[in-house]
Amino acid sequence: MRLSPRPSTRFVLVGTQHGENVGAAARAMKTMGFNDLALVSPRDPKVLQRQKVIQRASGATDVLRQTNIYASLEEALTDRNVVCGTGMPFDMHRKRRQVQYETLYVEPRVFFDRLILSKTNDQESDDQMIRLALIFGDERSGMSDSDIVQCDAMLGIPTNPIFGSLNLAAAVQVIAYDWRIAIGGHDSYDVD
Numbered sequence: 001m002r003l004s005p006r007p008s009t010r011f012v013l014v015g016t017q018h019g020e021n022v023g024a025a026a027r028a029m030k031t032m033g034f035n036d037l038a039l040v041s042p043r044d045p046k047v048l049q050r051q052k053v054i055q056r057a058s059g060a061t062d063v064l065r066q067t068n069i070y071a072s073l074e075e076a077l078t079d080r081n082v083v084c085g086t087g088m089p090f091d092m093h094r095k096r097r098q099v100q101y102e103t104l105y106v107e108p109r110v111f112f113d114r115l116i117l118s119k120t121n122d123q124e125s126d127d128q129m130i131r132l133a134l135i136f137g138d139e140r141s142g143m144s145d146s147d148i149v150q151c152d153a154m155l156g157i158p159t160n161p162i163f164g165s166l167n168l169a170a171a172v173q174v175i176a177y178d179w180r181i182a183i184g185g186h187d188s189y190d191v192d
Helices: 019-031 051-057 061-065 098-102 108-121 168-182
Strands: 008-014 036-040 068-070 082-087 131-136 153-156
Touching: 008 019, 008 168, 019 036, 019 051, 019 061, 019 168, 051 061, 108 153, 108 168, 131 168
Parallel strands: 008 036, 008 131, 036 068, 082 131, 082 153
Antiparallel strands: none
């Protein structure tokens, strides 16, 4: 099923510690056909100009060129109507925040299917277009409590409960793939 109009999708990286992850995330996004990347308070404010970031993007420099940097998550979300956080559904750390204990995670594909179904069945809405934000926290501690409470849903990739840690760019790739499949994949091209 293809959605009409096509959803607007923004990937938001909050407090990114390692610049190479920004480049790798841009590459993961472009591979799945997305190009709206936002950074919120990255550790290095000049991260987008760093050679190692550009190299790690490996052909996705157009994504880096149009990336916006925001001072707050609220600014990055101003035009979004669906906000999803991401995190580990299993507690890998002894000191997890209380909000995370109370948060129910949903698998990305399950949430995306429900979202698509609700938008296609919502005939009374004047604004049918999905403007989705997918938020990824920093590499060390993930999303903060104040960021989590801004989300409509928390997506949890169903990883190994004993070792569920994903590299930031790997998490972006998995979520981007699931969302791409949910919204109808890519157009096919005949190859002779």
